[in-house]
Amino acid sequence: FRSGVFNIGVEGSLYLGAFASAWVGFTFTNLPSFVVIPFSLIFSMVVGGIWGYIPAILKVKLKVDEIVSTIMLNYVAILFTSYLVNYPFQVPGVANSMSERISKNAELPRLMRGSQLNLSFFIALALILIFYIVNSRTKFGYESKVCGKNMYFAKASGIDVDKIIITSMVLSGAIGGLVGALQILGVYYRFYDFFSPGYGSDGIPIAILSNNHPIGCLFVAILFGALRSGGSMMELMTGIPIDLSNVLEAVIIFFVTAKIILIFRKSKKGEVV
Secondary structure (H helix, E strand, C coil), X not given: CCCCCCCCCHHHHHHHHHHHXXXXXHHCCCCCHHHHHHHHXXXXXXXXXXXXXXXXXXXXXXXXXXXXXXXXXXXXXXXXXXXXXXXXXCCCCCCCCECCCXXXXXXXXXXXXXXXXXXXXXXXXXXXXXXXXXXXXXXXXXXXXXXXXXXXXXXXXXXXXXXXXXXXXXXXXXXHHHHHHHXXXXXXXXXXXCCCCCHHHHHHHXXXXXXXXXXXXXXXXXXXXXXXXXXXXXXXXXXXXXXXXXXXXXXXXXXXXXXXXXXXXXXXXXXXX
């Protein structure tokens, strides 16, 4: 969003990255943890980044709208991974569509017993810090911000807009692939068909609510995680549908986006906000 492009296809990158990490985990079973875990994470990022490159090059070369192409590619990625776990990588004698279990060496260490909290939490914190530095301290961060404000002005100023678009889409795809890998290595330990309830799509409202700020994303993501987890527990303990938490998320997004629209309209009229 910061660069002025909208990658709605993070869910597709997430699925492909998740399967890529699972494949590494159950294929290279003899590798030690300090080799197989980084290898799996990097491989998932490469796969996710390649998937993000496809709509980027379509937009730059053929002027294909990235929103349409990424939504369509989501279905391609999800159904492709579904085919993989239902046919060539199906576990014999198992009713559910899933891959083989990854090796113990590929599992991310748990930080607390009886909890799903694992090393991925600190990986996420490291990514937040990296993107904060990139956005605020680097040439790419400045140019992407200018592109997000006005691509025509950015192009007139000599900024390589096409390069910014491609880099941004590839990075978002790589992060999506990494998220999928962290779910497999830290939570599920194997790839399940249709395992994601929409983790990739959750990034859109989180980015909107945090105003595209990396630090803000951390707190908004924790809020969404609490709503998602609390909704499941509420349904289990009281019978109140989990859909109530989805309604709360929608209400929050509605009021925040309404405020943004109001500020935008006032600025268009030249009013002080």
